[in-house]
Amino acid sequence: MRDADTPPQEPTNDRPHPAALTPQRRADLIRAAAAEVRDRVQTWRDNPNWRNTPANSHRYETTIGAIDALGQLPDPDTEEAAASLADAVRPVIVEWRPSRPGPEQAIYAAVERLRQAIDAST
Template sequence: MRDADTPRQEPTDDRSHPAALTPQQRADLIRAAAAEVRERVQAWRDNPNWRNTPANSHRYETTLGAIGVLSELPEPQTEEALASLADAVRPIVVEWRPSRPGPEQSIYAAVERLWRTIDVHT
């Protein structure tokens, strides 16, 4: 329970429910959420505390690869085409799970936002 002086942890989202949006608008949300994930993953990779383990390298490469596929897909005009965008980023959602605090936790939060964006129509 939150008292009156405690701010919300997540900002409220006053936008329309993604299912009520056009395929193009939903594609824009997916692309924006994926860009946030990429930015956070790149910051994690560029951090001096980065550990080049096989697991970390795999998650990094999977993320960049999925976002690369997403960037090559045309703007969707139909629900089927929109589903292909969701399929392109699904490896990111599968790869990232809650982890240690710090950069990886912020990545997970961004991945959760991406998941909520694609979950509406998958």
């Protein structure tokens, strides 16, 4: 049984076709998904059960750093500029795997939505 935040295992076809998206719409999808990831990661970090291990600190810093870098990029007006937004947050995709329990599973679900936003935009 999966919780509400666990993404489905089968791919869905409800994503917009990349050719139908403007660079600005692609940016909006990526930024919204990244904001959700940031909120969930910060909630995990602020939790009293947070363990300040090197691995946890690395994942936290990588995630926050990538999303902060995304926030510094201007709104895109070309396909190449939209791709640079996706490149800024790709390190976040690498850091989170579905095997982690509890709050980390909720983060993974949000990261999966970010991955789907990136896939929809490329």
